Amino acid sequence: MGSRVVELLGALLRGKLQRSQKRNDATRKSIMDALTNEGMKSDASEASILSDTAFLNDLRRQMVKFATLQLSNSHAAEDAVQEALIGALKNAQSFAGRAALKTWVFAILRNKIADVLRQKKRMVEASSLLREDEEGEDFSELFDKKGFWQSDEKPASWGNPQDSLHQNQFWKVFEICLEGLPGNQARVFMMKEFVELEANEICTAVGITTTNLNVMLHRSRLRLRECLENNWFLKGEHA
Amino acid sequence: MMNCQQATMLISESQERALSLPEKMNLKLHVMMCSGCRNFSLQVPFLGKAMRAYASGKDEESKKK
Numbered sequence: 205m206g207s208r209v210v211e212l213l214g215a216l217l218r219g220k221l222q223r224s225q226k227r228n229d230a231t232r233k234s235i236m237d238a239l240t241n242e243g244m245k246s247d248a249s250e251a252s253i254l255s256d257t258a259f260l261n262d263l264r265r266q267m268v269k270f271a272t273l274q275l276s277n278s279h280a281a282e283d284a285v286q287e288a289l290i291g292a293l294k295n296a297q298s299f300a301g302r303a304a305l306k307t308w309v310f311a312i313l314r315n316k317i318a319d320v321l322r323q324k325k326r327m328v329e330a331s332s333l334l335r336e337d338e339e340g341e342d343f344s345e346l347f348d349k350k351g352f353w354q355s356d357e358k359p360a361s362w363g364n365p366q367d368s369l370h371q372n373q374f375w376k377v378f379e380i381c382l383e384g385l386p387g388n389q390a391r392v393f394m395m396k397e398f399v400e401l402e403a404n405e406i407c408t409a410v411g412i413t414t415t416n417l418n419v420m421l422h423r424s425r426l427r428l429r430e431c432l433e434n435n436w437f438l439k440g441e442h443a
Numbered sequence: 444m445m446n447c448q449q450a451t452m453l454i455s456e457s458q459e460r461a462l463s464l465p466e467k468m469n470l471k472l473h474v475m476m477c478s479g480c481r482n483f484s485l486q487v488p489f490l491g492k493a494m495r496a497y498a499s500g501k502d503e504e505s506k507k508k
Binding site for chain 2: 351353357375379382394425
């Protein structure tokens with residue numbers, strides 16, 4: 205395990221602490237303890253791939269963004285990210301590269317978020333989740349009056365989409381498409397497919413009915429699918 | 444027969460709950476005749492798979508290859 209990892213994660217956490225005046229002393233102490241303990245365990249094998257502060261800063265930014273979206277509360281999000289980073293520090297031995305580090309902290313973050321969402325029962329008022337403009341969204345671009353596909357909107361065959369999962373460019377398109385979803389659709393879609401909460405847990409956490417949830421997931425899937433098809437799977441054929 | 448908007452709704456819901464037998468049969472009938480919804484039914488599980496792969500480091504792994 206690289207002591208460099210510990211150093212960098214430590215630097216991230218310290219940076220966080222300086223920025224956050226509200227952090228309570230108990231948390232501060234537990235972080236400092238974790239840093240001190242891990243610092244002493246450092247050994248000689250250093251992974252140079254992890255000496256990349258830009259990568260770690262970027263990772264933290266992604267974590268905060270994701271947690272904020274999921275929890276709709278920047279303080280809760282900062283806390284979850286911080287706890288995930290502390291968790292990562294405690295198990296720093298398991299990292300074997302950037303991918304492993306990222307997988308690891310996101311797995312911890314996902315669990316933290318799932319815990320918070322399950323505990324709090326309701327993080328937001330339903331009103332903030334179901335805005336009129338999104339509810340009023342109509343499908344006339346996709347479907348005709350009888351509810352059948354408009355001729356130019358009919359989903360095409362994607363061939364073997366699994367191959368795309370190994371292509372960097374695909375992930376850039378995926379991210380752009382995900383960011384293009386209305387915030388609330390992205391949020392419930394990620395709760396379902398990434399945080400892997402059950403449908404009833406999502407409904408409780410965000411205070412919506414099963415029907416609301418099904419409608420939102422349906423819309424998010426239609427949109428995401430369309431975006432991926434236009435910008436990735438059929439790219440070039442349209443040009 | 445159900446239309447495409449209803450069919451895609453059921454396909455989406457099938458990710459969250461088990462469809463009833465009549466729902467399944469109606470959907471099957473529609474999908475047999477509609478290539479758009481057939482493609483949609485293959486794409487929806489892929490979206491979930493991609494979402495789980497995203498941010499869990501799969502993009503980083505691919506960079507090393």
